[in-house]
Amino acid sequence: MTVREKILGISVAVCAIITAGVTAQDPAQKPSRQDRINAMREQIQATFLKLDSDSNGVVSHDEMMQTSAKRFSEFDADNNGFIALDELPKLMPISDQQRARFERLARFRADKPEGVEKNERIRQNRQPTRLKFVARLDRDNDEQLSLDEFAAPAVNRFKRHDVDGNGEVTLEEIETSIKKRFRKQRKARRNRG
Numbered sequence: 026m027t028v029r030e031k032i033l034g035i036s037v038a039v040c041a042i043i044t045a046g047v048t049a050q051d052p053a054q055k056p057s058r059q060d061r062i063n064a065m066r067e068q069i070q071a072t073f074l075k076l077d078s079d080s081n082g083v084v085s086h087d088e089m090m091q092t093s094a095k096r097f098s099e100f101d102a103d104n105n106g107f108i109a110l111d112e113l114p115k116l117m118p119i120s121d122q123q124r125a126r127f128e129r130l131a132r133f134r135a136d137k138p139e140g141v142e143k144n145e146r147i148r149q150n151r152q153p154t155r156l157k158f159v160a161r162l163d164r165d166n167d168e169q170l171s172l173d174e175f176a177a178p179a180v181n182r183f184k185r186h187d188v189d190g191n192g193e194v195t196l197e198e199i200e201t202s203i204k205k206r207f208r209k210q211r212k213a214r215r216n217r218g
């Protein structure tokens with residue numbers, strides 16, 4: 026089995042597991058939820074394949090950092106190793122993928138009580154102003170971002186996904202951590218009432 030076949034096989038399994046968990050909850054919503062799950066599966070797979078630059082079926086810490094460093098250098102126009110406030114656009118860009126994900130979830134939330142309000146709050150957090158973006162990540166308060174500061178969210182995400190802590194992330198580990206997050210979210214929703 027090639028690595029690609031393995032990855033495809035695993036992501037079908039991820040989909041099946043997520044489907045089982047979600048559709049069992051609310052069969053009436055099945056089509057739109059199924060769409061969400063399919064889209065999510067494709068998104069996870071596409072991101073994984075992109076990050077896995079040597080195509081060996083695992084994303085290493087280095088591969089994740091390379092991606093962050095590339096994005097960092099796109100912003101660091103004067104190439105001095107720091108992103109200054111005026112090197113950023115007034116509103117931080119979001120990827121097509123993030124936008125599609127937000128719109129999908131927004132449609133789902135819009136039918137819920139307070140969904141519209143919540144969507145607006147999430148939209149503002151998703152696409153923050155450059156001031157908010159720097160303020161959130163600027164740990165040493167020098168009003169600019171080092172690569173470490175810029176990459177911190179990606180590093181934290183990587184650590185969360187690296188379930189066995191060996192410095193590499195597999196699709197199975199992403200599956201495990203996403204399921205864990207789903208369970209936590211469902212539990213939080215139940216506790217809210």
Ligand SMILES: [Ca+2]
Pocket residue numbers: 076077078079080081082083084085088
């Ligand atoms: Ca790799």
Ligand SMILES: [Ca+2]
Pocket residue numbers: 101102103104105106107108109112
């Ligand atoms: Ca700079």
Ligand SMILES: [Ca+2]
Pocket residue numbers: 163164165166167168169170171174
């Ligand atoms: Ca800083």
